[in-house]
Amino acid sequence: MRKSINVEQTVTSRRNVLRGTAFAGAAALTGGAAHASLLSRPMPKTPRMGHSRPVITVESAPDTMAEAAPADLSGLERVRQELVDPPFAPEHEQVASGPPKIVEIEMVTHERLMTVDEDSGASIWALTYNGSVPGPLIIVHQDDYVELTLRNPVESVMEHNIDFHASTGALGGGGLTHIYPGEETVLRWKATKPGCFTYHCAPGGAMIPYHVCHGMNGAIMVLPRDGLKDAEGNPLRYDSIAYFGEQDYYLPRDDNGDFKSYDTAGDDYADSLEAMATLVPTHQVFNGAVGALTGANALKAQVGETVLMVHNSCNVDSRPHLIGGHGNYVWETSFTDPPLTGVETWFVRGGCAAAAMYTFEQPGVYAYVNHNLIIAALKGATAHFVVEGPWDNALMEQVVAPRPFEG
Amino acid sequence: MLRVITAALAIGVAMAGPAFAEMHEVQMLNRGEAGPMVFEPDFLQIEPGDTVKFIATDPAHNAESIPEMAPEGAETFKGKINEEVEVTFDVEGLYGIKCLPHYAMGMVMTVAVGEVTEVPESYLEGRIPPRARERFDAQRSNL
Ligand SMILES: [Cu+2]
Numbered sequence: 108m109r110k111s112i113n114v115e116q117t118v119t120s121r122r123n124v125l126r127g128t129a130f131a132g133a134a135a136l137t138g139g140a141a142h143a144s145l146l147s148r149p150m151p152k153t154p155r156m157g158h159s160r161p162v163i164t165v166e167s168a169p170d171t172m173a174e175a176a177p178a179d180l181s182g183l184e185r186v187r188q189e190l191v192d193p194p195f196a197p198e199h200e201q202v203a204s205g206p207p208k209i210v211e212i213e214m215v216t217h218e219r220l221m222t223v224d225e226d227s228g229a230s231i232w233a234l235t236y237n238g239s240v241p242g243p244l245i246i247v248h249q250d251d252y253v254e255l256t257l258r259n260p261v262e263s264v265m266e267h268n269i270d271f272h273a274s275t276g277a278l279g280g281g282g283l284t285h286i287y288p289g290e291e292t293v294l295r296w297k298a299t300k301p302g303c304f305t306y307h308c309a310p311g312g313a314m315i316p317y318h319v320c321h322g323m324n325g326a327i328m329v330l331p332r333d334g335l336k337d338a339e340g341n342p343l344r345y346d347s348i349a350y351f352g353e354q355d356y357y358l359p360r361d362d363n364g365d366f367k368s369y370d371t372a373g374d375d376y377a378d379s380l381e382a383m384a385t386l387v388p389t390h391q392v393f394n395g396a397v398g399a400l401t402g403a404n405a406l407k408a409q410v411g412e413t414v415l416m417v418h419n420s421c422n423v424d425s426r427p428h429l430i431g432g433h434g435n436y437v438w439e440t441s442f443t444d445p446p447l448t449g450v451e452t453w454f455v456r457g458g459c460a461a462a463a464m465y466t467f468e469q470p471g472v473y474a475y476v477n478h479n480l481i482i483a484a485l486k487g488a489t490a491h492f493v494v495e496g497p498w499d500n501a502l503m504e505q506v507v508a509p510r511p512f513e514g
Numbered sequence: 515m516l517r518v519i520t521a522a523l524a525i526g527v528a529m530a531g532p533a534f535a536e537m538h539e540v541q542m543l544n545r546g547e548a549g550p551m552v553f554e555p556d557f558l559q560i561e562p563g564d565t566v567k568f569i570a571t572d573p574a575h576n577a578e579s580i581p582e583m584a585p586e587g588a589e590t591f592k593g594k595i596n597e598e599v600e601v602t603f604d605v606e607g608l609y610g611i612k613c614l615p616h617y618a619m620g621m622v623m624t625v626a627v628g629e630v631t632e633v634p635e636s637y638l639e640g641r642i643p644p645r646a647r648e649r650f651d652a653q654r655s656n657l
């Protein structure tokens with residue numbers, strides 16, 4: 108008996124060596140446990156749905172971390188940033204006063220039942236940062252440190268973490284922030300790159316899109332220390348920020364085609380994976396729900412007001428368009444490159460946040476949409492600005508009101 | 515010693531080896547009798563040398579040992595997501611097994627190998643998510 112097992116192990120020893128390497132990082136993180144040789148048999152085919160191997164592993168901390176010299180942050184001032192619910196932005200300076208700071212923020216991973224569409228009754232056990240979809244907008248300046256305290260309430264069902272696209276190392280901090288219900292962690296990272304960036308939960312494997320598609324994503328804006336500028340280096344300032352999170356949901360339906368409801372977070376896991384694998388969202392909305400930013404919830408502005416529209420889309424590509432207006436200055440990726448100007452429709456790459464600046468010139472309703480108009484009108488990705496102020500006939504005039512004509 | 519072997523080999527073992535080495539099957543499920551995210555069964559009493567086959571009935575699960583929850587001298591194992599693995603348990607004692615992505619949701623099981631009458635003192639002292647701890651506690655009552 109022993110003999111035949113040994114023969115098998117010898118035959119596949121090369122594979123074991125490779126596996127051992129892959130697991131070395133994990134072993135370092137979990138206390139240096141040696142992993143046994145593992146000869147496993149891949150499933151010939153998966154029973155329920157097509158399923159490729161996840162390539163993203165959960166553990167990611169390099170074992171040199173323990174030997175690293177401590178960072179000297181002794182001279183840095185600490186400030187606390189109070190995060191607020193979308194579509195609003197936290198209090199901040201557009202031009203940084205003084206040298207880089209340590210900006211302390213706090214986020215709590217709330218799992219909560221949210222209505223996605225009041226008309227159909229569609230709902231989801233949203234996985235959130237601070238209870239909102241998207242998570243709160245964070246604003247710092249280049250070379251500031253972000254010091255996040257992340258808490259997972261004990262009543263949570265799931266493990267969470269956070270991957271900041273703006274940060275460097277350890278899977279964006281994802282490898283260092285896995286917390287179970289009842290745990291907290293503190294991560295500090297330097298904002299070296301100016302721009303708007305996505306952050307999101309990434310617990311590993313299929314749980315990554317599952318958490319992201321349940322709302323667990325948001326944006327951080329890292330401003331240049333001397334503020335935003337045009338291509339010539341002239342300062343660009345805004346009066347307000349409108350923060351949009353475009354969220355694709357894949358809500359499971361029952362046999363009658365009605366959206367299913369679930370008792371707790373995580374209960375929809377199996378159904379959800381199947382729905383996500385279609386790549387066809389049942390809803391694609393701004394700020395968590397259909398109509399979250401229309402009607403009584405529309406954004407308000409004045410003629411002459413300059414608004415910076417920060418648009419996060421963690422998962423799907425989007426092409427925002429302001430119906431009746433423009434993107435005067437658009438930063439699709441970083442603030443390092445000069446902004447695009449006079450843009451009709453711009454692009455938000457999935458897994459990215461972008462900023463567009465516009466000064467309203469006419470009163471009335473402006474629709475901010477994903478200009479895939481099927482997504483805007485049928486899936487929900489529409490927001491409204493209601494702008495007050497004087498009308499300018501030099502820009503547009505109704506010469507003849509609609510009337511019948513002869514002939 | 516703990517080994518993970520292929521199914522083809524296991525058949526060879528069964529034919530060539532002593533009659534008492536048994537194969538036990540455990541399914542990894544999105545939902546079972548105990549609720550969402552379960553190993554079924556979630557408790558096994560087996561003999562040293564027995565093999566447990568973890569079957570990926572539902573997608574996105576794995577089976578791996580918890581190093582702090584294994585007897586001294588036992589090796590650890592880590593199955594890949596969506597992969598069926600077979601693990602032979604040679605060292606007597608109590609083993610905690612988890613599905614890594616669903617550990618926080620309580621996807622754990624207990625394997626008791628040989629004569630196990632009590633839980634080692636350090637067994638539940640590690641970093642265990644509350645829902646996993648609840649299920650470990652329930653599984654312990656099978657001893
Ligand atoms: Cu999460």
Ligand SMILES: [Cu+2]
Pocket residue numbers: 551574575576613614615616621
């Ligand atoms: Cu699992």
